Amino acid sequence: MTTFRATDADLADLRARLAAARLPETETVRRPAPDPRRWGQGVPLEDLAELLEHWREGSDWRRFEERLRKIPQQRVHVDGLGVHVLHRRSPREDATGLILTHGWPGSIVEFVDLLDELAEPEDPQAPAFHVVVPSLPGFGFSDKPATTGWGTEKIAAAWAEVMAELGYERFLAHGGDWGGVITTILAGRFPQRVIGIHTTVAQPPPDLALEVLTPAERDWVRESQEFWAHHAAYAKVQAAQPQTLGYSLVDSPVGLLAWILDKFAAWTDTRDSPFETIPRDTLLDNVTLYWLTRSGASAARIYSESHDSLDPDLRVDVPTAVTTYPRDIEKWPRPWVQERFRRIVRWEAADSGGHFPSLERPAHFVEDLREGLAAVLAADGDGASAGIGPELSADVQETSGSP
Template identity: 65%
Template structure:
């Protein structure tokens, strides 16, 4: 398609893909249960102290979850793709019928996807409260996620993605818009507000990083508790983040080959 074209994207995975997924789930070789399982009943939070607990998650994917239902839901909302700087970007676009609706880009994080927003997008676009604000919602898949293309080289940083979102919104005439995001989506949203103030009406994020090395002396008790929990997270619960930030190719083999992984 042309450089700036926006084309509809109708999703229908081949049944062979789903059959292969089920086969991989059925033949997965699982490790022993976490050793804390012998003294901490499920689903207590302590069961996560050694990693993801051995639960019935695999059985849920095999027997309860319906990809076809989710696939239909995405097609109902409206999916599209466009190429920006040589990379295909996939996104949902749900326009509001309200004439004064505000354009809004919603950015997911890791290990998330556009699935984070499928249950709220209708209420955002067509609020049940007639006095509530309405939004034209654009929900892009980050590069390498979902049905966006995977970069073949380095350079697609959070700064680059924020710049790409400005281009994406402009293709619908949304020269000024609001932005929301959490996790890595929160980082991208923060960059949007900082670098592109002429385009941003405002931002809302569930991710609010503090200033590295700042003193805790002037914090309230609640703020101090948050800061101490954040420090504990990075010290004791963020091994996955260090792995992905330093050697992402290594963990990729297990993640791509195994749906359980």
């Protein structure tokens, strides 16, 4: 397995496609910035044109490649599929294994710049972690499934195998978006392996009573239900026709960028542009990763495999920390959430932030994750068995910075 490096030809092809982009006319709803209503018909032409120019002339993918090369990486094979992981071990003897799972339209980019802080905190009293960040099947440097079946249940089972192969008999887990669903399943199906979890997506079982909620909690439910009823067309398209959509996402960098940018704009805690909180080069690193790995279609298929499929009877009995951000796409109140997550040891409602907290508020995210997992470890009472285990299995290929 060799270190990933995009070919000069691929990068030149990307620039040529961007230079030759055919853009539509401007939207018919136009307002001066800043104004979130500018995005009412989707990504405004002016914003996209400016970002395309920066992607073509100013963005530096080689810089991101060099950042990745400094992070130890491995490939673990599960059921014939190669799963790429970032694996940043901590030098501390008391460190605990931790798997972080991204979602769509995110990637490992969500966590790349946080690994050192989690593995080697400056405060010796803060918990330290051996951090594992896999790319979901069909995303990034992981293999693309060639058959159906790779939904969230199978991915969660694969994560349990990945962590075992890496030497972690017991471990912690965190996730948001699809990563939150997978983390929920991982904890519910493998409680003997999972010490506890932290999540920003704690979905309750269906058909719970509104009467037990306060007015503010009912507002959370209303907002979440409104999102899925009126703003989830992207999910329904990716669930129903990922292959059809995939032709555009794999062939057109402009289409890929617009499809992903639209979600970053809508789901961040900003007044107008996502770049109020997320550097544009970070977003472009994420989009370029999708482009160079040709994963627009394969990533979309997680929706056809798993959209709206979380087992209504699944319960989580391991210690759980939940953090909700005010501009996330779904927020569920604690009286409902605790019907599924039956051992909540920490519940936080952040004062700002959206769907991508590790990118929007990285310092807060790290501190919140530490505090949440510290509460989980304190509740577990058996953290001593959670650290790095035996030598790596023969099924794991280890390199220094190699997908």
